[in-house]
Amino acid sequence: MGPWFMGLGLIAGTILAHVAGICLLLILLDRWFTGEGRLRPSLGRVMVFASLALVVLHHVEAAVWATVYIGLGVLADWDTAIYFSIVTMTSVGYGDVVLSGDWRLLAAFQAMNGIRGDA
Numbered sequence: 001m002g003p004w005f006m007g008l009g010l011i012a013g014t015i016l017a018h019v020a021g022i023c024l025l026l027i028l029l030d031r032w033f034t035g036e037g038r039l040r041p042s043l044g045r046v047m048v049f050a051s052l053a054l055v056v057l058h059h060v061e062a063a064v065w066a067t068v069y070i071g072l073g074v075l076a077d078w079d080t081a082i083y084f085s086i087v088t089m090t091s092v093g094y095g096d097v098v099l100s101g102d103w104r105l106l107a108a109f110q111a112m113n114g115i116r117g118d119a
Helices: 003-034 043-072 078-089 101-115
Strands: none
Touching: 003 043, 003 101, 043 078, 043 101, 078 101
């Protein structure tokens, strides 16, 4: 399977995971708000909890991409793969780690995946 189809598959998978993660977050927040005998949490606490949950969700998505890079043999170790994945997903793109050949397209797909945000 070439980089084009693999990139599209990874984007589809991470979007589905992101949607599932946000749905779970909303369910947890709803339970937090509607629990009997509980005080309603402040907006600040809700925002901190939601923000941290989204950071974890983005890290999981970056880890999926990193795992694929290692599985394909285009990056040698976990530290390099997760670093490259996070830098690419956030569109920072330092350029100190790069993919070679046809797999460069996969990095472009990950960058597109990362800029979609939390909308």
